[in-house]
Amino acid sequence: GNSVTQMEGPVTLSEEAFLTINCTYTATGYPSLFWYVQYPGEGLQLLLKATKADDKGSNKGFEATYRKETTSFHLEKGSVQVSDSAVYFCALSGGNTGTASKLTFGTGTRLQVTL
Amino acid sequence: GAVVSQHPSRVICKSGTSVKIECRSLDFQATTMFWYRQFPKQSLMLMATSNEGSKATYEQGVEKDKFLINHASLTLSTLTVTSAHPEDSSFYICSAKPGLAGRETQYFGPGTRLLVL
Numbered sequence: 001g002n003s004v005t006q007m008e009g010p011v012t013l014s015e016e017a018f019l020t021i022n023c024t025y026t027a028t029g030y031p032s033l034f035w036y037v038q039y040p041g042e043g044l045q046l047l048l049k050a051t052k053a054d055d056k057g058s059n060k061g062f063e064a065t066y067r068k069e070t071t072s073f074h075l076e077k078g079s080v081q082v083s084d085s086a087v088y089f090c091a092l093s094g095g096n097t098g099t100a101s102k103l104t105f106g107t108g109t110r111l112q113v114t115l
Numbered sequence: 116g117a118v119v120s121q122h123p124s125r126v127i128c129k130s131g132t133s134v135k136i137e138c139r140s141l142d143f144q145a146t147t148m149f150w151y152r153q154f155p156k157q158s159l160m161l162m163a164t165s166n167e168g169s170k171a172t173y174e175q176g177v178e179k180d181k182f183l184i185n186h187a188s189l190t191l192s193t194l195t196v197t198s199a200h201p202e203d204s205s206f207y208i209c210s211a212k213p214g215l216a217g218r219e220t221q222y223f224g225p226g227t228r229l230l231v232l
Binding site for chain 1: 157159220224
């Protein structure tokens with residue numbers, strides 16, 4: 001079945017540092033890939049997505065590229081801010097073993113950005 | 116953006132009692148709602164998918180008689196944990212898919228933390 005593996009946190013960075021959160025997946029077929037963000041006390045929000053190989057999703061300075069050859073979808077940001085402190089979830093849907101609406105999540109990575 | 120609320124945000128109950136959690140889509144109609152469960156340091160696990168007016172579809176290993184789901188309207192779904200036990204303590208999250216949205220669009224509630232004593 002489908003699975004998502006992401007790096008364990010917490011990740012602690014100083015403001016303006018470069019961020020990478022690794023995510024790899026296992027799925028047959030052609031899943032869609034997502035990054036969700038959860039700010040304290042709020043629900044998960046879609047941050048960005050990519051629906052096919054080599055697509056790059058981007059939003060709010062965050063980027064992730066769908067790499068089918070390495071089955072990865074690493075999240076990056078060139079300069080983080082304190083307001084980026086949150087929990088980030090990598091997820092996938094679809095492929096050959098699931099419906100398009102069924103999401104499979106990673107364990108989440110907590111990011112803490114300090115001044 | 117679309118807002119999904121959950122009530123209560125946290126609940127503590129005694130073993131053997133039943134607990135109802137509500138999930139509401141506040142500014143859109145949700146033809147499909149999903150219920151997830153999250154254990155500490157683990158990923159969200161889909162428990163069931165509910166479509167308005169029909170029976171929920173449960174994931175493998177989820178007891179449908181223990182986790183009763185009702186999706187009676189296009190803006191409300193409820194999850195009832197029946198005869199709760201300490202092992203049911205967890206973080207329960209719902210999401211809702213607007214009727215006219217693409218297949219992959221879901222909006223998440225903030226979650227409900229359940230503690231069974």
